[in-house]
Amino acid sequence: MITQRPLETFLDELASGAPTPGGGSAAAVIGAMGAALISMVCNVTLGKKGHEAVEAEMRSVRDASERLRAQLTSMVADDIAAFDGLMAAYRLPKANDEDKLRRADAIQSTLRAATETPLACARACAQVVALSRRAGEKGYAGVVSDAGVGVLAANAALRSAALNVYINAPSLKDRDYAAAALSEIEKLLADGARESEAVFELVRSRLG
């Protein structure tokens, strides 16, 4: 598993000319870092004097952000599998009509996975952005900047995942699915931009 390798090895592999890991995997890791920071804010706040009233809420935010962190971490491997699947489909033989038909089908089904995977990443990142407001508003003041970094990471990851939807959706022959995916990503991007800026400003104002 790539996420079990040392962080520096992951960075070396990201920088190399090998096709994976690339931007899709990076998006999942950055989203997972955003989720981890929201969890951190909750974990530090839990048990802090004067924060008893928000304890239940911090627990619920943390449980949600930990679920999202696990999902986003597993999406690093999903992204690589989707990319590898697509490349394998493109490499299928095309010597005769039967080959060509099989290859075209394989490309379409792997393209769909290569659209669905970053879309799922974008959805999870949007949920991290949504959670960050509660962490930024009610978390212990000493770690509020970590909620700010969390929301910036989650929204950058959402936008990064969107780029991978843009790459793959246009080649899909199922135009209804492609249109629905593109329309969903536009909504996620618009909501994410608005909410992440609002949370960033909230965090800045709490920094004094």
Next chain:
Amino acid sequence: MITQRPLETFLDELASGAPTPGGGSAAAVIGAMGAALISMVCNVTLGKKGHEAVEAEMRSVRDASERLRAQLTSMVADDIAAFDGLMAAYRLPKANDEDKLRRADAIQSTLRAATETPLACARACAQVVALSRRAGEKGYAGVVSDAGVGVLAANAALRSAALNVYINAPSLKDRDYAAAALSEIEKLLADGARESEAVFELVRSRLG
């Protein structure tokens, strides 16, 4: 070294209630990921047919992004050291006037390091943002989205580092230094916002 631990361990430590690693370390890692993706675009472009004319430029961009990646990777430990130094200063005894004076001096010098460290991170991220335009413009079309993820990561990391400057600069007694640090960070933020959005749009337009 924290960056030699598995990526999942780093995420676990980020999510935990321990004070480090926190947002400052996350900013350095995200910045290093941005630099790694710019290097990837250059590495894939180098040797690609039809890209001979940009070979020298891709080499020069990659050399610069690799230097920045090494710097940003080492800033993960710098951030932890700066935070630990500041916490140790706050824990110094304050039983008598001599103690109090020594403690105040230690707080000021560690606060300065805790301002300078994220400022250096923001500067390095700004340089990654600047490099991303050449990778996004001239890199091989098949990896242009990776330049887009790179610039989003670098600018999110720049903004994240800025939050740590905002936390520490106001407590500095050297108001000239604090004002210079805050003025520099504002300029880096403004330039980073403008340039990263321009590169993101450039990448989107090349995705078709």
